[in-house]
Amino acid sequence: MKTKLFIYRAWKQPLEDFEQEVNDFLATVQLVDVKISGATLGSSEDMSAQTTLLVVYQ
Template identity: 60%
Template sequence: MKIKLFYQKYKQSLEDFESQVNDFMATVEVVDVKYSEATVGNSDDMDTLTSVMVLYK
């Protein structure tokens, strides 16, 4: 089995990020998908980091 990691790039739209992950998953046999989201920064400058790990054969 292998893994593929995806990170939503700065200012990348959610639709583009979803498309990137979905396009990859359409080409492999997916075993599992893990999603993670974290906040970074402070109350004046807050952002989120979104990542997806695809476990595939």
């Protein structure tokens, strides 16, 4: 099995581009599992969110 990590940072990349990148990759592999985690970053004045996908595939 292999793994690939996708990190979505809303301030750097449009959501549609991130979704397309993940979907294009998943179309080329045999998927085993996907794990999703989210985190908030920054201070109370300047917050953002980051989403991470861990894809396990063969």
